[in-house]
Amino acid sequence: MPTVTFLPGFQKVEVPKGDSILSAARKAGLPVNVVCGGIGKCGKCVMFLKSGRTEFDNQRYEEFFTAEELHNGACLACRTYVIDDCQVFVPEQTLIQSQQILIDTLGHTVDLNPSVWKYHLQLKPPTLDNPISDLDRLLDGVHDAGGPVDKRIYAPLELLRRIPSVTRESGWNVTATIALVPGGYRLIHIEKGDTRKKMYGAAVDLGTTTIVVFLRDLTTGQVLGVTSNYNRQISCGEDILSRVNYGKLGGFPKLQALAAESINAAIQTAANAAGVDIDDIYEVVIAGNTIMTHILMGIDPSYMIHEPYVPVVRRALSTSASRIGLSVRPNGGIFIFPAVSDFIGGDIIADILASGMTGSSDISLMIDIGTNYEVVLGNNDWIFACAGAAGPALEGGEVLFGMRANPGAIEKVSIDPATLEPTFSTINNSNPLGICGSGLIDILAELLKACVIDRNGRINTAIPHPRIRPGPYYPEYVLVWKEKAGINKDIVITENDIKNLIMSKASTLAACTVLMNVAGITRTDIKTIYFAGGFGNYINKDHATTIGLIPEVSIDQIKNLGNGAAEGANMALLDRKKRKLLNEIAEKIGYIELNATPSFMDEYTRSAFLPHTDLSLFPTVERALQQCRIRVVNP
Amino acid sequence: MNYILPHTWSGSIQTVTIGATKQEGGTRSVSYEIGGDTDLPFMNRSGKKPLLAYEICDDTAIWPQVVRDAMPKGISDPASWAAYGEKTLKPDCIRLNLTSTRKPNSSDFASISATVQSVLAATTLPLIIEGSADPAVDSEVYIRCGEAGQGERLVLGTAEADRYRSVAAAAMAYDHIIIAQTPIDVNLAKQLNILLRETGIPDNRIIIDPYTGALGYGFEYTYSTMERIRFAALKGDDDLAMPMISAPADSLTVKEIRESDSPSEIAVSWERATAVASAIAGAAILVVRHPGTVLPLRTAIDALWEGSRREVSDGA
Numbered sequence: 001m002p003t004v005t006f007l008p009g010f011q012k013v014e015v016p017k018g019d020s021i022l023s024a025a026r027k028a029g030l031p032v033n034v035v036c037g038g039i040g041k042c043g044k045c046v047m048f049l050k051s052g053r054t055e056f057d058n059q060r061y062e063e064f065f066t067a068e069e070l071h072n073g074a075c076l077a078c079r080t081y082v083i084d085d086c087q088v089f090v091p092e093q094t095l096i097q098s099q100q101i102l103i104d105t106l107g108h109t110v111d112l113n114p115s116v117w118k119y120h121l122q123l124k125p126p127t128l129d130n131p132i133s134d135l136d137r138l139l140d141g142v143h144d145a146g147g148p149v150d151k152r153i154y155a156p157l158e159l160l161r162r163i164p165s166v167t168r169e170s171g172w173n174v175t176a177t178i179a180l181v182p183g184g185y186r187l188i189h190i191e192k193g194d195t196r197k198k199m200y201g202a203a204v205d206l207g208t209t210t211i212v213v214f215l216r217d218l219t220t221g222q223v224l225g226v227t228s229n230y231n232r233q234i235s236c237g238e239d240i241l242s243r244v245n246y247g248k249l250g251g252f253p254k255l256q257a258l259a260a261e262s263i264n265a266a267i268q269t270a271a272n273a274a275g276v277d278i279d280d281i282y283e284v285v286i287a288g289n290t291i292m293t294h295i296l297m298g299i300d301p302s303y304m305i306h307e308p309y310v311p312v313v314r315r316a317l318s319t320s321a322s323r324i325g326l327s328v329r330p331n332g333g334i335f336i337f338p339a340v341s342d343f344i345g346g347d348i349i350a351d352i353l354a355s356g357m358t359g360s361s362d363i364s365l366m367i368d369i370g371t372n373y374e375v376v377l378g379n380n381d382w383i384f385a386c387a388g389a390a391g392p393a394l395e396g397g398e399v400l401f402g403m404r405a406n407p408g409a410i411e412k413v414s415i416d417p418a419t420l421e422p423t424f425s426t427i428n429n430s431n432p433l434g435i436c437g438s439g440l441i442d443i444l445a446e447l448l449k450a451c452v453i454d455r456n457g458r459i460n461t462a463i464p465h466p467r468i469r470p471g472p473y474y475p476e477y478v479l480v481w482k483e484k485a486g487i488n489k490d491i492v493i494t495e496n497d498i499k500n501l502i503m504s505k506a507s508t509l510a511a512c513t514v515l516m517n518v519a520g521i522t523r524t525d526i527k528t529i530y531f532a533g534g535f536g537n538y539i540n541k542d543h544a545t546t547i548g549l550i551p552e553v554s555i556d557q558i559k560n561l562g563n564g565a566a567e568g569a570n571m572a573l574l575d576r577k578k579r580k581l582l583n584e585i586a587e588k589i590g591y592i593e594l595n596a597t598p599s600f601m602d603e604y605t606r607s608a609f610l611p612h613t614d615l616s617l618f619p620t621v622e623r624a625l626q627q628c629r630i631r632v633v634n635p
Numbered sequence: 636m637n638y639i640l641p642h643t644w645s646g647s648i649q650t651v652t653i654g655a656t657k658q659e660g661g662t663r664s665v666s667y668e669i670g671g672d673t674d675l676p677f678m679n680r681s682g683k684k685p686l687l688a689y690e691i692c693d694d695t696a697i698w699p700q701v702v703r704d705a706m707p708k709g710i711s712d713p714a715s716w717a718a719y720g721e722k723t724l725k726p727d728c729i730r731l732n733l734t735s736t737r738k739p740n741s742s743d744f745a746s747i748s749a750t751v752q753s754v755l756a757a758t759t760l761p762l763i764i765e766g767s768a769d770p771a772v773d774s775e776v777y778i779r780c781g782e783a784g785q786g787e788r789l790v791l792g793t794a795e796a797d798r799y800r801s802v803a804a805a806a807m808a809y810d811h812i813i814i815a816q817t818p819i820d821v822n823l824a825k826q827l828n829i830l831l832r833e834t835g836i837p838d839n840r841i842i843i844d845p846y847t848g849a850l851g852y853g854f855e856y857t858y859s860t861m862e863r864i865r866f867a868a869l870k871g872d873d874d875l876a877m878p879m880i881s882a883p884a885d886s887l888t889v890k891e892i893r894e895s896d897s898p899s900e901i902a903v904s905w906e907r908a909t910a911v912a913s914a915i916a917g918a919a920i921l922v923v924r925h926p927g928t929v930l931p932l933r934t935a936i937d938a939l940w941e942g943s944r945r946e947v948s949d950g951a
Contacts, residue, residue, distance in 0.1 A: 454830055456796055605822040613822045615829070629833070 002082050006030060007050060007089040015082055021047060021054065022077040025088075026235050031095055033404075034238055038078035042397065046094050049073040052086025063473070066489060093403070093433055093487070112221040114201060115180040115576040116282045116333065119145040120194040123172040134163045138190070142176050148185045153178060155187040156331060166190050177282055179333045180576060182318050188282060188331040198280040200224070202267050202328070203569035205347065206259065206288030206296060207231060208240050208370075212566045213266040214573075215274055218283065221574050225270035232258040232265075233295075239371055239392070240291050241305060248302050252295065259296045260325035267328065281328035284321060285573040287337040287565045289345035293317075296324060297336065309342040309593075316346075316583060335572065335579065338586040343387030348374045350568025351532040352585050353578060355561050358383065362527035363519075365512060366561065367550060369394055369535045373508050376589070377515040377526075383585070384515045386592040390507050393500040394437045394535070401479075401491045403434030408486050410439040410479065411538060415446035417631060420465050422446075422479055431486025435479070435493070438538040443479065443493050444501055445543035448610050449628040452477060455610040457498040471495075502608055505549045509612065510603035511594060512551055517603075518592055523551040523617065529558045536560040545621055548611025552618045644869035648672040649839045649876050653812055654728065654761025655788040663787060664759035667727065669842075669919040670878035675865060676917045677939075684940045685914045686727035688763055688922040689720040689929050690882070693750050694735040699887040701902040702924050713750055714757035721758045724929040728761040728790075729754065730882075730922050736767035736776050744775050751783035763790040763814075763880075763922070766802065773801035781805035790814060790880075790920075793844060796827050803834040814880055816844035819856045821863040825874045832874075841877045842920070849885040850909040857881075861916035881913035882922035903927040911935050 001014040004024040011028040022045055025032050033044045043064035049056075056075040058065075065074045077094075121141040126132065132140075139150030147153075155163075167174055170192035177189040177199070199219050205212040212228040233255050236246040247255050263286075271278045286293065290311050294301035297319070299312045316338040322330035337346025348368060357364035358380050366376040371392045376385045396402030396409070403409050408430040415422045424439065426432050435443065447453045452460060452468065459475040461468060467478040471494055480491040516522065529550055531539070541558045544550055550558070561567070572578045594600045606613040615622050648670040655661025667686055676682045693713045695703050707723075710716045717729050731754050735741060755762060762784065767776040778801075780791060792814030794802045799815070806813040815831055817823035824843055831841055845861050848854045861879060868876035886909045887902050895901040906928045910921040914936060921936075923929060 454833065456826065456830060458797060460800070462800060602822065605820060609822075609826045609829075613825050613829070 002052075003085045004028070004082055005085075005087045007087060009090075017083060018081050020078055021075070021080045021082065021088055024082060025077055025090070030090060031230070031235065032077060032090075033094055034078065034234075038237075040076055040079040043076065044094065045077040046074055046091060047077045047080070048089040048091070049075055049080070050087040050089050053083040054080045054086055055083055056080040068488070093408075110571045110575040110578065112218075113575040113577060114218045114283065114573065115335075115579075116177060116188070116199065116201070116218060117147060117179075118175050118177050118196045118199050119147050120175045120196050121145060121173075123167065123174070125172050134167055135160065138163060138167070138174070138176060139187075142178060147178055152184040153187055154181075154184060159187050159190055159331065162190055166192055179282065181333060186331070186333075188320075188333065189329060195280075198277070200271075200276055200281045201283040201285070201573045202270075202281055203566060203573040204263055204266075204284060204286040204288075205350075205563055205566035205569060206263065206286050206292050207347070207565070208243075208289065208292060209234065211262045211266050212563060213263065213270055214566060214570050215267065215270040215276065215281070216570070216573060218574075224274035224276060227266045227269040227273075229262060229266050229269075232262045240289070243295075244291060244302055244305050247295065247300075252298075252300060255295050256298050257325060259292065263296075264325075264327045267326075278328050282332045283335070283573065284326060284328060284332065285335045285337075285569045287346040287350035287569040287572075289347050290339040290342050291345070293336050293339070293346055298324065304342040311339060311342050314339050314341075314586065316579065337569070337572070338582055340385060340586050340589045341387070341591045343372065344374055344376075344385045344589065344591060347565035348376065348385065348532075349582055349586055350566075350572075351530075351561060351564030352376055352383070352568075353571055353582060354564040354567035355530050355532075357528075357530070358585055358588075363521060363525050364528045364530060365515075365526050365551070366530040366532055367508065367512065368532035368564075369508060369549075370533060371395060371397070373511060375508070375511045375515055377512075377519055377521075378589075382519070383589045384518055384592055385589045386511050386515055386594050388507055388511050388594050390504040391500060393497070393504040394440065396434065396436050396440070398500045399435065399440060399497040400494055401434045402440065402497070403436055405436040405438075405534070405538065406433075408433035409436035410434070410491070411436055412540070413439050413442040413446060413479070415443070415450050415452075417450040417628060420450060420452065420463075420467055424479065432480045432484070432491055433486045434491065436538075437535060438540065440493070440497075440501055441539050441543050441547060441549065443477075444498060444610070445540070445546040447477060447493075447498075448546065449625065451629060453498060453610075457495065457502045457610065459495050459498070502610070505547055506604050506607035506609075509548050509550065509607040510600055513603045513607065514594060514597055514600050515592060516551070517599065518590075523553060526551065526553055527557065529553055530561045530564075531558065532561040532564040534563065537562060545618070546611060546624070548607060548609070548618060548621075552611075552621055554620075642674060642678075642869075644674065644871075646869045646871040646873075646876055648865075648868055648878055649841075651812060651839050651842060651878055653763075653788055653790050655786060659788070661787040662755070662759070663761050666761060666788065672865075672917070674869065675862075676915060682917075683919070684936055685918050686920045687929060687933055687936070688728045688730045688920055689724050689726035689926070690730040690732055690765075690884075690922050690924045691716040691720060691754075692732040692734040694738070697734050697737060699884070699902075699924065701887055701892055701898045702926075705899050705902075705926055707926065712753070714753040717754045717758040720926075721760055724926060725933075726760065726929055728763055728920070729758050730763035730765060732765040733767065733776065733780070736769070736772060741767070741772060744772075744779050747776055747779045748783045751780055755784060755787060761790070762787060763792065763920075765792045768793070768795075768798070770798050770801070773798055774804070777802045777805035778808070781809035781811055784811065785809045788812060790842060792816065794827065794831060796823060796830065799827065799830060800834065803831055803836055806840065807835055812840050812842060814842050814844050815877075816846055819846045819848060819853070819860050821860050821867065821875070824860070824864055825867070825872070828874045828877065838873065838877065843875070843877045843879045844882070845879055847881045847883045847885065847909065847913055849883065849889050850905060850912060851891075852885065852889060854909060854912060858912060858916045861913070861918070865917045878919035879917055880920040880922065881910065881916075881918035883909035883913065884922075884924055887924060899925075899927060903931065907932045907935065911939070914939065
């Protein structure tokens with residue numbers, strides 16, 4: 001079999017002839033950035049063939065490369081097939097890098113009311129006069145210590161096997177751990193001596209891209225550590241659909257294992273840093289989208305991606321850690337947030353819980369934007385929700401120089417309307433490599449205000465300026481000249497990129513409008529707009545309103561929820577009463593299927609304009625744009 | 636029966652003047668004020684009759700076969716064609732379609748000026764010009780048209796959402812009217828009008844072309860879009876309060892005509908029926924290509940507006 005050597009790390013792997021370089025890279029453990037799932041569409045898995053023979057149709061994929069890159073052996077790893085031994089250079093930007101992840105949360109207070117308890121017991125040894133069984137003796141002790149009555153406590157076999165030795169070896173001085181489970185209680189551990197202080201729990205935000213874990217002391221409620229890492233399923237496809245498709249070809253067990261592995265790794269890192277034994281973690285609360293939680297629970301989600309999009313289960317789920325491969329206390333409880341539909345999952349329920357929007361009669365609009373968006377509108381009386389595809393543009397996909405929020409991504413941009421010269425900042429102040437979502441929104445708003453683009457997003461190529469040029473395929477605006485960029489190219493934004501961005505924003509705004517119409521309210525009825533997810537923290541809210549990503553409200557009415565999914569999971573971990581609220585929220589939500597809403601396309605077309613076809617819906621933006629126009633026309 | 640339907644509309648359609656007489660600084664024998672409507676067509680029989688435009692071109696290569704077959708003999712150039720049209724068919728205006736600019740790499744801009752001048756000399760009717768549809772040549776073509784027709788208040792087409800700047804610039808520089816065409820969608824129509832206004836075109840210089848699908852092949856979408864545009868305007872949406880133009884050229888290439896034993900008659904019926912339907916939906920200008928359509932369409936429109944039903948019969 002041919003050997004593929006990856007530079008600069010010299011990782012070597014053997015693969016069968018005809019395998020793609022991408023599968024070799026995955027075998028070598030390289031985290032390759034594959035947005036499209038490896039079908040030659042995104043152009044992100046760029047590598048350079050240094051020696052050896054491979055097969056790659058460089059004419060077909062020439063749009064992704066400069067002539068110089070092609071000359072240097074550039075290829076797309078997913079579309080390059082190994083013939084002989086070869087050496088391949090992997091540029092840094094081809095690999096998934098450490099990402100800026102939001103981990104701080106709102107300062108909500110919750111009661112410490114977890115669903116696990118530890119009882120320290122000094123039991124009387126059995127005698128001929130008092131010959132009751134070891135288990136009854138233990139559970140009687142629990143009841144005497146204030147715990148539930150023994151009949152309601154289930155004791156699993158593996159613990160029964162431990163009871164005789166642990167009790168006797170400790171001189172009947174033990175700690176029993178009891179958890180509240182559906183339908184009763186469960187004995188989940190028995191230890192020698194007093195271990196009441198060692199009781200920990202984890203709250204997990206299981207995202208398609210990233211996983212965030214909060215490790216908490218369940219006796220004090222304190223946060224002991226927060227870690228996040230990539231969802232390792234990314235190597236099986238970037239977006240959720242490509243993962244389900246991967247799963248349908250027999251890959252679900254692997255996806256399940258990768259999800260569990262990713263959570264385990266994050267928990268382990270947090271536990272190590274805090275000096276906690278992962279065996280002392282008794283409870284894990286997980287909020288994730290519906291497909292993610294199905295996969296983690298080992299439930300086939302394939303039917304959910306086809307009409308009529310029915311999930312296998314909506315209600316909150318409980319199981320024990322060992323059954324889904326989580327490496328905490330094997331009998332530890334796992335609580336999975338309920339879902340509403342295929343696309344409104346536990347993460348959104350967690351967002352709603354965290355926002356507190358169901359606790360008041362004021363109407364709130366909550367938006368979670370990623371490749372897909374979820375929009376929730378409501379108050380304590382009613383809630384409507386919908387979900388749709390925004391496309392990857394707002395996360396940097398389908399944009400020529402788009403990238404994730406990694407070091408080197410241009411995240412903030414302003415453009416001088418008189419000189420058309422940009423000012424920008426990058427993440428970590430590294431040399432600019434590309435543009436991430438927040439930067440793209442800035443560019444769109446600033447180009448609009450500078451009248452470089454019209455409300456359709458067309459670049460006015462009649463403006464005589466070196467930064468505005470026809471471009472090889474589409475007109476473009478040069479944001480960073482090659483000399484100042486961290487890559488050997490001018491970083492530009494093309495009219496096509498702008499078109500993709502407008503489609504993404506139009507879809508999001510149209511979804512908001514559809515919900516507002518269903519509820520019979522207008523933008524002035526909205527008290528607060530919440531941005532859930534990391535996106536909201538980084539974007540310029542003024543610019544998001546200028547381009548019409550969200551309905552116009554005053555800027556101080558827009559709030560960042562931050563990582564609402566993690567926040568909600570934390571609340572449910574600390575206070576079991578919140579879990580009851582979750583099912584109530586989930587049941588109250590009226591899910592609006594946008595595909596079945598005829599007015600959605602009309603609203604979409606109306607929204608595919610900057611900021612919107614009906615300018616009267618954006619009065620403040622309009623006044624500002626008029627000022628800009630006057631300034632540009634009469635500088 | 637004569638009764639007035641009550642309504643509470645506040646808006647009205649902009650008036651747009653096309654063509655310029657000697658007093659108005661041009662050389663046309665007549666100019667027209669279109670628009671001004673305050674309700675739906677026929678609702679209270681208050682609307683103006685639509686204008687009929689006869690369309691000619693400067694290169695018949697892409698002209699529908701059925702129209703080419705019906706062309707009278709002896710027409711060798713757009714000027715003589717325009718003169719024939721005015722004299723024989725008596726339309727209200729002539730539309731000159733510069734089909735020569737649709738050829739790949741067309742660059743004979745001098746002949747465009749000459750063609751426009753010759754047609755203006757050959758007819759005294761207001762002139763509508765359909766120019767190029769290629770950003771590479773648009774600017775040059777529209778400047779030539781605008782320049783050649785300076786003072787004549789031409790109607791210049793067509794501005795579309797992805798290429799409107801050239802035609803807008805020419806219309807502004809030489810004081811012409813502009814046609815704004817969008818693909819059968821009320822929102823896109825509104826968007827293009829906003830874009831045009833932002834280039835500096837006043838609202839009373841814009842005519843909306845909602846795009847006319849052929850009857851039986853999507854015309855119902857056109858009809859409902861025209862209705863929505865008119866309703867929006869009457870309800871006070873200034874961005875849509877412009878008169879509409881309808882050019883049912885797609886009607887001349889439908890399968891029923893191609894497969895017919897008597898294509899010319901079918902073509903006339905189809906084009907006329909589509910145009911009449913557009914008129915009922917509120918079009919202010921109807922553009923037809925088949926020479927046989929103009930007179931029966933006139934009869935039909937007159938009958939509709941004057942209520943004399945007996946004149947409406949096929950081929951009258």
